[in-house]
Amino acid sequence: MALRVGVIGCGGISRFHFPGLERAGAQIRWVCDLDEAAAEPWRARYGARYTDDFHDVTADADVDLIDVTAISRVHKVVALDAIGRGKSVICEKTLTENPTDSAEIVVAARDARVALFTSYMKRYIPAVEEAKRLVESGAIGSVVSTSVRAFQCWGDLWAGVPDEGFFAAVEDGPSEVVRRYGGGILVCGGSHILDLIGHFLGRPHRLFATMHTPPGGDFDVQASALCETERGIAHFEALAHPLQRIGFLRDGWDERVELLGTKGRIEILSSSWNDVDTKASVLKYYDNASARETEYRYPPESPFVRAIGRFCEAVEGGGSPPQSSATGYDVDELISCIKQSAETGAAVVPEWRV
Ligand SMILES: NC(=O)c1ccc[n+]([C@@H]2O[C@H](COP(=O)([O-])OP(=O)(O)OC[C@H]3O[C@@H](n4cnc5c(N)ncnc54)[C@H](O)[C@@H]3O)[C@@H](O)[C@H]2O)c1
Structure with a gap:
């Protein structure tokens, strides 16, 4: 049924x-x-x-x-x-x-x-799925350094927030971005790539972070962290910037995951969440033995549709869902640790509760 x-x-x-x-x-x-x-x-x-x-x-x-x-x-x-x-x-x-x-x-x-x-849903982008397969097959050897970043064009908020609109300060409540999403770039773009750290490297053991809030704003425009994991160091950064034509599609969206291993390197360039069904992501795989780099291109395909399809199939058939039920918690724990580290100026050891 x-x-x-x-x-x-x-x-x-x-x-x-x-x-x-x-x-x-x-x-x-x-x-x-x-x-x-x-x-x-x-x-x-x-x-x-x-x-x-x-x-x-x-x-x-x-x-x-x-x-x-x-x-x-x-x-x-x-x-x-x-x-x-x-x-x-x-x-x-x-x-x-x-x-x-x-x-x-x-x-x-x-x-x-x-x-x-x-x-x-970024786990279900075809480029990310192929990258995961390559990493788990040992194609890039042992992962020693990872860099993940979500750079998004939000306009120029660095000098201060505008008087009106999504980012404006509101007298007796949060700005619209905080009311809807609960924060700035860390929860919006950063949460997805924190999830990719967990997906590729497992739960971080310790992290050190910084954050930046623009004058007059109640949300962050930059969050960066150095995370220690079972599979080496991950450099994380989420950034709201004013540059309209950067990124591999030249649309201001500059999101990238790089996994460097002892035998090769993987690079994922992913398109904006609101274009995922029309603009495909790209995967590059460098193999050190052959000194060859292969670029994988995909037709645009919504990862939301792929993810929901697999989840529904598991629920209907009584099988295992495509990801752990703790995935959402893991990211929220990391977000909390990043805020704590940025506030105290000290490294934080996440206490994984579930
Ligand atoms: N996966 C992604 O890439 C991604 C991207 C954008 C937003 N989001 C998430 O999606 C969620 C919604 O974001 P959005 O951009 O669609 O916001 P939105 O404001 O466009 O839509 C949210 C809707 O929720 C409705 N709503 C609010 N309170 C409600 C209630 N108590 N009962 C029923 N409806 C209620 C609002 O009326 C509104 O229509 C947020 O949690 C956001 O973080 C995820």
Whole structure:
């Protein structure tokens, strides 16, 4: 029987989730958003029911899976309610706004024996999948140095924040970027590449970090960290910059993962999250023995669709989900350690709780 799904949050990111669920053969029963107009196109497309109260969806016994694509601050309450009613959960990243809440969700999902997937979809970019296969096959030997960076063009925020718009200071509340996502470049772009550190190298043992907040802003525009892992040092940096034409596609998006090993090197150049279905990423593999570099090019293919497809298949077939249920927690723990290190000026040893 097709999975019966309720989608909570019908804003920007949901446009990647609906096709993923559709391609997985799921039946979209409910669409939920505080703003009915945001939900209406999806309601009409799938003949779904609409509500502005997520409890209507989580309480429906004929729903198997809840997909949480609402703003980050509501992830916890929706995910815990869904898990408490025995539903599997897909949740957009970051899982919550702190590692304590994220650990609570992971433990709840494990106790309830339901599947939990935090949408770190970059693992499912074809270039990243091939890179993972090459690393695990030993093609680049032992990894000794890794560099990951997410440089995104956010306009010139370094001199101060604008008076209006997404980044502006608001008198009695957070800026729009913080209200929606829970922070600046660290949670937005940085979270994905922190996940890739975990994916390729495992959980870091220790890290030292710095962060920068622009004058008048309540969000960071730079976060960098040196992370010690089982597979050597990883250099991490997330940066909001004003340069419009840098990056391999010359669109201001300059995201890159480099893994250097004793036998070769891998470089991934990945396209922007909001273009992942139209602009493909590139993988370069240098083999030291032959002194040859191979460039892999792929047709654009949405990693959201690939990830959701695999997760739904596992939930339907009772198999293992494509990634650990702790993935979202791991990233939130690292984000917290980076903030702590930047604040104290000291290295931090993550205490992995789940
Ligand atoms: N994976 C990625 O690359 C990526 C990229 C962008 C955003 N995101 C994540 O996706 C989530 C949503 O971001 P977005 O850009 O779509 O934001 P958005 O503001 O465009 O959409 C969020 C929607 O949630 C709705 N909403 C808020 N509270 C709600 C509630 N209590 N019940 C139901 N609906 C509610 C809002 O009305 C809005 O329509 C965030 O957690 C964000 O971090 C992930």
